[in-house]
Amino acid sequence: MITYPPEFFASSSPNTAFEMIQRVPGFGLDTGNSEARGLAGAQGNVLIDGSRPSSKTDDLFEILHRIPAASVERIELIRGGAPGIDMQGRSVIANVVLKRDASSQMALETNAYFYRDGYVGPSIKAQYSRREGEQLTEVAFSATTDRTGATAQGNRTRYDAASVPIQQADLDLWDRYRDASVRGSILRRFGGGKLRVNALLDYANTNNAQDITILSGAGFNDHNQDVNHTWSGEFGVNWTKALGPRTELNLVALQRGSRERYDSSSYNGGGATSEFDEDSLGGESIVRGTLKFRQSDRWSFEGGGEAAYNFLDNASTYSQNGARVLLPNAQVRVSELRGEVFGQGTFRPSSSLTLEAGLKVEQSTISQSGDTDKAKSFVYPKPRAQLTWVPGTGHQIRLRAERSVGQLNFGDFSASTEINLGTVAGGNADLEPQKQTIFEAVYERRFWGKGAVELTLQHIEIDDVIDIIPLVGGFDAVGNIGSGTVNLAQARITLPFDKIGIANALLQVRLAAQKSDVTDPLTGQHRRLSREIAFGCGVSFNHDLSGGKFSYGFEHGCNQDKWTAYRVREVRTLDNDPFVSIYGQWKPNPKLTVRVDLGNLTNIKLVNGREVHAGPRNTTPIAFNEQRAIRQGQYLFLQLRHVL
Secondary structure (H helix, E strand, O other), rough: OEEHHEEEHHHHOOOEEEHHOOOOOOOOOOOOOOOOOOOOOOOOOEEEEEOOOOOOOOHHHHHHOOOOOHHHEEEEEEEEEOOOOOOOHHHHHHHEEEOOOOOEEEEEEEEEEEEOOOOOEEEEEEEEEEEEEEEEEEEEEEEEEEEOOOEEEEEEEEEEOOEEEEEEEEEEEEEEEEEEEEEEEEEEEEEEEEEEEEEEEEEEEEEEEEEEEEEEEEOOEEEEEEEEEEEEEEEEEEEEEOOOOOOOEEEEEEEEEEEEEEEEEEEEEEOOOOOOEEEEEEEEEEEEEEEOOOOOOOOOEEEEEEEEEEEEEEEEEEEOEEEOOOOOEEEEEEEEEEEEEEEEEEEEEOOEEEEEEEEEEEEEEEEEEEOOEEEEEEEEEEEEEEEEOOOOEEEEEEEEEEEEOOOOOOHHHEOOOOOOEEEOOOOOOOOOOEEEEEEEEEEEEEEEEEEEEEEEEEEEEEEEEEEEEOOOOOOOOEEEOOEEEEEEEEEOOOEOHHOOOOEEEEEEEEEEEEEEEEEEOOOEHHHHHHOOOOEEEEEEEEEEEHHHHHEEEEEOOOOOEEEEEEEOOOEEEEEEEOOEEEEEEEEEEEEEEEEEEEEEEOOOOOEEEEEEEEOOOOOEEEEEEEEEEEOOOOOEEEEEEEEE
């Protein structure tokens, strides 16, 4: 464990716990996956006072932004496990330890994106927090109206099988989104322990439109539009009580619900029309209990169980030229009742050696009704072991072996569409979760106080790989295509510049190379996993001046995002240029922060390709090739944060 007191961060004068976490050497924030069912594996890699938040929708990014830096006692970086610490299967986590002093803060933040075409996307955030000892009250509100990278201009070119251009068209893409949320939480003493209650409400609305104007070649101008409305809410309770000097009980209950309405339509100059409408209702109920026992600084144990019930009730319709088209699983209700029991132990035979081993056993029953009535039950044991060795000061080696089971996306059981591309997919009632076994070796070297190098090697064996399969009737669907492997090599470097005379400057670099192998279900040939990026790279630089009063830096995605995805009738490719952004920040006083970002400085080119066949790509010729090239334009981001 490495401890970072507030003095470590003084040179950057952080406002929030999030800004402190950003400057922990060799640590990358993972906010978790709110779409994962249940709590196990859904939460991120940061603890607050040794506990994980009892919320899934309110992610760590927002939670850490609501914690004033002045309220942080220290940040602990825990690598390879430690007795009494809930690592939740992660190798490295950060623990934000808060002060017990009475404090309160109210902050107002106004942001705006300014785009080249004159559009301005504003947002506002307001938050209040009050802490006194172990009591806490938090309230936050936010609202945004903006657009995304889906607003862009470009062109589309189609070629025949001999690569001769047959059509040229202009693309005009437009989108807007609006969202609003209110959330709050309280922490109080209750029943001899600590009770935390949190609740939130969210609303989001997105609109997308695409206009295709034919410049040359056969075809008609085309217009597509998508509209989506989503309402969601969450209520969670977390109770922790010490049952003795070495034993602790933690109970969590969580309820989530959502309603989504999606409408998509298309029409062209030739009079052809298509419409897809979808209405879905979803929910999740979770209860989880964990009992921890810390025998000593060398031994600790924990065990418990979790039960979760999830459902998605989905109804969709699709029509072409006013005539209804029947889709597989257009009307379906999918539910899962899942239970998991777990136990693990942590043993430190010496100060340089830590062994962590555990076993989870998951039982899941997935049921469907509607167009298809079916139920399946699965039982999956998930063992895990990790060995951490510290051969010397500043050095650490971690070895891990773990079996994990992926979670199914309920939306894959029902029909879906991409009207802007003219494709429709059916639902698959026979979908099974993807299973994988991970073998990992990590070497970490700490140096110069703020410097770190982390080298990672991974080998992953995958069963029931999830990809695209053909259905009876000619539709595509998400399905299982067999087994596969993934090999990964990654390096993360945090380099302080103090040694070369540039104080409080930090360069962070990430390099990753990945190679996978799977058998294509149509051709029988070996290929990579769909959408795999073979090489990843990112560079960021930050420099704090005058005790954090001024800061500047840049981010560069130095890899070229490039992947291939395989469908039944087509092969899709993505080839994007690397992005560059710079920022400057000024804190004229401790209560006011002004930040300016210049994004997408090089106005990157994003290229999507499609090789479309007349039927299954293994038995039919190429009908046409298509290339879409767009540019999103540069933007300026302005942020004003004022502590009232």
